[in-house]
Amino acid sequence: MxxxxxxxxxxxxxxxxxxxxxxxxxxxxxxxxxxxxxxxxxxxxxxxxxxxxxxxxxxxxxxxxxxxxxxxxxxxxxxxxxxxxxxxxxxxxxxxxxxxxxxxxxxxxxxxxxxxxxxxxxxxxxxxxxxxxxxxxxxxxxxxxxxxxxxxxxxxxAGITVWDALSRAELKPGETVAIVGVGGLGEIATKYAQAFGAKVIAIDVHDGQLESVKAGGSADEVLNTRGLEPMELIGRIRELNNGRAVDAAIVTSGSNAAYSTGMSILRPLGRLIAVGIPPEEVPFNAAVVAIRALKIIGAKVxxxxxxxxxxxxxxxxxxxxxxxxxxxxxxxxxxxxxxxxxxxxxxxxxxxxxx
Missing domain, CATH: 3.90.180.10 (Medium-chain alcohol dehydrogenases, catalytic domain)
Known part of the structure; x- marks a missing residue:
């Protein structure tokens, strides 16, 4: 009682x-x-x-x-x-x-x-x-x-939200997914993505969070993007991914910078999955989306x-x-x-x- x-x-x-x-x-x-x-x-x-x-x-x-x-x-x-x-x-x-x-x-x-x-x-x-x-x-x-x-x-x-994101990303075994922001949601997302059979690149601006997912074995590669210019960023991604951009980017961080990062590292026909919600509106380059035929997909609880x-x-x-x-x-x-x-x-x- x-x-x-x-x-x-x-x-x-x-x-x-x-x-x-x-x-x-x-x-x-x-x-x-x-x-x-x-x-x-x-x-x-x-x-x-x-x-x-x-x-x-x-x-x-x-x-x-x-x-x-x-x-x-x-x-x-x-x-x-x-x-x-x-x-x-x-x-x-x-x-x-x-x-x-x-x-x-x-x-x-x-x-x-x-x-x-x-x-x-x-x-x-x-x-x-x-x-x-x-x-x-x-x-x-x-x-x-x-x-x-x-x-x-x-x-x-946290778990069901990123599970929804990965499900909507429709990852195929062997594809590469970038998890942009590997705090609470992103840490779980790296584990799920590996279980889906994807190669995982963890991206953040905090070394502690990157070191945590690397030590946990759920990220194949980690990259701190702090201070990287756009050309440097895509260059580093290609170095980590056999010369290719990523197939999908799941943005769990609630910042405009994270969305800019996710958009910039996608291959043509790539998928951007929106999870994190910044306090302000996120601008995007419609020409880039159209010319590269990118998909922007929302995920939710x-x-x-x-x-x-x-x-x-x-x-x-x-x-x-x-x-x-x-x-x-x-x-x-x-x-x-x-x-x-x-x-x-x-x-x-x-x-x-x-x-």
């Missing part, structure tokens, strides 16, 4: 540190379930939410956090039809509360539904001891899974179907994000935010472990 009160990390004011408070444990309604949070990881998107830079606009007071592993404590009145039961360990993507009735839900994917809510943005998130969760978005994690909750937690945003496929892929391949060995507590959340803001992520994803 859940208690009546719980600890939560609350964004009280945009741009300010989160506040740890005691708040009431929510009640599951409709198809929602009450869950106890086992592990919740910090995502770079949380930083943009705190600063008020997300397009939909987060409205304080708000409990942040949108990637976690949780355990079901109680079913809402309409949740049982989704096959869940008390004690199930589950994870879920950012999206929830889709309608199932609109054209997007029926024909494209529930993640495109105009009625969805965004966990930790327009609905309460996982940086709390308990929360409620849409049963329709849940992905059950087998109890015999070899991975820890801390390893699994970052999959439910998938819905329940894509999330389940990614989780199955990770467990079948034994591929998990690199996790910071420190066992963070909820009270450490503002320190975690400061570390991520400073780019100190080479030790792996920072995860709050509740139990």
């Amino acid at each position: 859940a208690p009546t009160m719980m600890k939560a990390a609350i964004l009280k004011e945009l741009g300010q540190p989160l506040v740890i408070e005691q708040v009431p444990v929510p009640k599951p309604e409709g198809r929602h379930v009450l869950v106890r949070v086992q592990a919740a990881s910090l995502c770079h998107s949380d930083l943009t939410i705190i600063q008020g830079q997300v397009g939909v606009g987060a409205k304080p007071p708000l409990i942040l956090g949108h990637e976690a592993v949780v355990v079901i404590e109680e079913l809402g009145p309409e949740a049982s039809k989704y096959g869940l039961k008390v004690g199930d360990r589950i994870g879920g993507p950012l999206w929830q509360d889709w309608c199932f009735d609109c054209y997007e839900c029926k024909s494209i994917g529930t993640e495109f539904c105009s009625k969805i809510t965004m966990r930790g943005v327009t609905s309460q998130g996982f940086f709390a001891e308990y929360t409620t969760m849409d049963a329709a978005s849940a992905v059950v994690i087998p109890h015999n899974s070899p991975a820890t909750a801390a390893q699994l937690s970052p999959i439910f945003c 998938p819905g329940q179907t894509g999330t389940a496929a990614c989780v199955e892929f990770c467990q079948r391949k034994g591929i998990y994000p690199k996790v910071n060995p420190r066992k963070f507590q909820l009270e450490d959340i503002n320190e975690m935010i400061d570390l991520m803001s400073a780019g100190k992520v080479e030790d792996g994803r920072m995860v709050i472990q509740f139990f």
Whole structure:
């Protein structure tokens, strides 16, 4: 039986540190379930939410956090039809509360539904001891899974986003993919790309992050692009790739410079996959896109179907994000935010472990 009160990390004011408070444990309604949070990881998107830079606009007071592993404590009145039961360990993507009735839900994917809510943005998130969760978005994690909750937690945003990107890139074995930005998302992307059979070139401006993926064995080549002029950049890429530009570039960094890098190193008919979201619009040279017949493809957090496929892929391949060995507590959340803001992520994803 859940208690009546719980600890939560609350964004009280945009741009300010989160506040740890005691708040009431929510009640599951409709198809929602009450869950106890086992592990919740910090995502770079949380930083943009705190600063008020997300397009939909987060409205304080708000409990942040949108990637976690949780355990079901109680079913809402309409949740049982989704096959869940008390004690199930589950994870879920950012999206929830889709309608199932609109054209997007029926024909494209529930993640495109105009009625969805965004966990930790327009609905309460996982940086709390308990929360409620849409049963329709849940992905059950087998109890015999070899991975820890801390390893699994970052999959439910960072992992599924870059898995979606690599799926949309339609990589063929032997192709070369550049991962532009190898922090949290990019580190996972290098592992997935190798599992897809691609040659991986890791690109960043931080030596620590490049050294981390190189030491982890998930990058065939690494390149620090800081200070490189455009001709020098493509020259270095050709040196690393048998005289060729890359077949695909997945940009996980949220900067215009990263997108310029990704575009400039593609071969004709190459694919640029957009993942990172800069705070300002990204300009592009339409002539270059047209003359070289480049493809620009968006990737996003998938819905329940894509999330389940990614989780199955990770467990079948034994591929998990690199996790910071420190066992963070909820009270450490503002320190975690400061570390991520400073780019100190080479030790792996920072995860709050509740139990």
